[in-house]
Amino acid sequence: MELYYREFGQGHPLLILHGLFGFSDNWQTIAKSLSEHHLVVTPDLRNHGRSPWADSHTYTDMADDIQAFLESHWMFIASVVGHSMGGKVAMQLALNHPDRVDKLVVVDIAPGQATDNHSDIFQALADLDLSKLSTRQEADEFLAARIADFGTRQFLLKNITRNPDGNFAWKMNLPVLRRAYADILAPVSGEPFDKPALFVRGSRSNYIKDEDFALIRTLFPRAELVTIEGAGHWVHAEKPAELLTVLRNFLDQ
Numbered sequence: 194m195e196l197y198y199r200e201f202g203q204g205h206p207l208l209i210l211h212g213l214f215g216f217s218d219n220w221q222t223i224a225k226s227l228s229e230h231h232l233v234v235t236p237d238l239r240n241h242g243r244s245p246w247a248d249s250h251t252y253t254d255m256a257d258d259i260q261a262f263l264e265s266h267w268m269f270i271a272s273v274v275g276h277s278m279g280g281k282v283a284m285q286l287a288l289n290h291p292d293r294v295d296k297l298v299v300v301d302i303a304p305g306q307a308t309d310n311h312s313d314i315f316q317a318l319a320d321l322d323l324s325k326l327s328t329r330q331e332a333d334e335f336l337a338a339r340i341a342d343f344g345t346r347q348f349l350l351k352n353i354t355r356n357p358d359g360n361f362a363w364k365m366n367l368p369v370l371r372r373a374y375a376d377i378l379a380p381v382s383g384e385p386f387d388k389p390a391l392f393v394r395g396s397r398s399n400y401i402k403d404e405d406f407a408l409i410r411t412l413f414p415r416a417e418l419v420t421i422e423g424a425g426h427w428v429h430a431e432k433p434a435e436l437l438t439v440l441r442n443f444l445d446q
Contacts, residue, residue, distance in 0.1 A: 196262050197243035198236040202228025206271035207444065208259065209235045210279030212302075213311065213377060214349055214365060216242030220276070223429050226437055230445065231272070236262060238282065240366035247366075250373035252381055256285040263293055272296040272444055276429060277400070281381050287390070288383030288412065296444060297390040297413070300436075301398050301426050303405035304412055307378040314340060315371045318349065323361040329353060332361075344427075383412070390416040391443045393436065395424030417443075 199217045201224050209220045217235040224233040237244035238255055247254070259282065263271060273294050275283030280302035287294040317339035326332055329350055336346050352364045370377070390413040394401040401409075401418070409416050419439050424432040 194239060194245050194247065194258050194261070195265075196236040196239070196245075196258060198234050198262070199224070200235075201225050201233045202231055204228075204231045206263075206268040207231040207233045208263075208271050208273045208283075209233065210238060210259070210273065210275035210282050211235070211241070212277030212279050213370070214241075214314075214352060215276075215279070216351075216364065219348075220429060222433060223437060223440070227440065227444070234266075234268075234271075238279065240369055242364055246369065248369060250369055251376045252281050252285040252379065253289065255282040256289050259286050260290045260293055269293070270295050272298070274298040274300065274440065275302075276300040277302050277426065278377055284386075284412070285381045285383070287386040287388070288381060291384075291386050291388065294386070295388060297386065297388065298393065298440060298443060299390070300393045300428055301395055301400045303392075303401045303409065305380045305405060305408050307400075309374075309378060311374065314345075314349070315367075315374065318367055319371065323353065323363070326361045344430075348427075381412070385411065386413050387415060389443070391439070392416055392418045393428060393439055394418070394420050395426060395428045395431070396420050396422045397425040398428075400426055 211219050216237045220235050224235050227233050239247050239258055240250055273283045280299040284304055287297045317336055321335055333346055340346050353361050354364050356362050421428055421432050421435050428436050
């Protein structure tokens with residue numbers, strides 16, 4: 194599978210993996226800042242953005258996609274940053290292909306079974322009939338009755354594009370993502386990854402709880418945990434400067 198990607202700068206390779214409903218440019222500001230010392234690559238994961246669609250969407254699938262991507266781009270070892278679903282992809286990559294990862298950063302997701310935070314969103318997106326839309330504003334008005342948070346709606350609406358015929362379409366493979374949601378919530382597993390690992394959480398998020406650190410240390414014995422005050426789940430969007438400082442301190446040491 195040939196993943197679509199963006200790249201910035203030069204130096205030691207650093208991959209940044211986006212979360213569910215995201216794509217490569219969600220992390221563009223962080224990527225450009227880190228490109229001063231790294232070749233930063235931000236791929237679209239399968240069934241997202243401009244990357245190919247597939248019927249399966251497991252963490253092993255996506256980890257294998259990234260392993261193949263590294264190999265095909267002559268990146269024999271890289272540091273990997275992953276957020277939310279992308280964080281689990283990064284973890285599974287490190288567990289399955291430890292020779293490919295030298296440093297691991299996981300942003301606001303734990304390795305265990307995740308809580309369902311998206312079923313209502315999936316239902317709202319499924320109910321949105323793109324064939325009846327004339328403008329994006331109409332899509333926002335429809336979703337506003339179902340998804341109260343403005344920022345979340347704007348994030349989701351980035352997944353709507355216009356086809357050459359002028360009709361709206363999803364960039365993401367919404368039917369498969371919805372069908373595979375149990376796989377997205379599933380835990381990662383494997384032999385422990387005994388290299389540097391950093392877990393970053395937002396103080397206003399509950400995606401990494403204190404009690405999750407025991408499992409984190411079981412799978413990633415050298416893991417550190419950093420909490421960024423005032424951030425929710427979208428740490429990179431809410432506290433980019435603070436996250437950049439944390440990432441630089443870890444990646445450059």
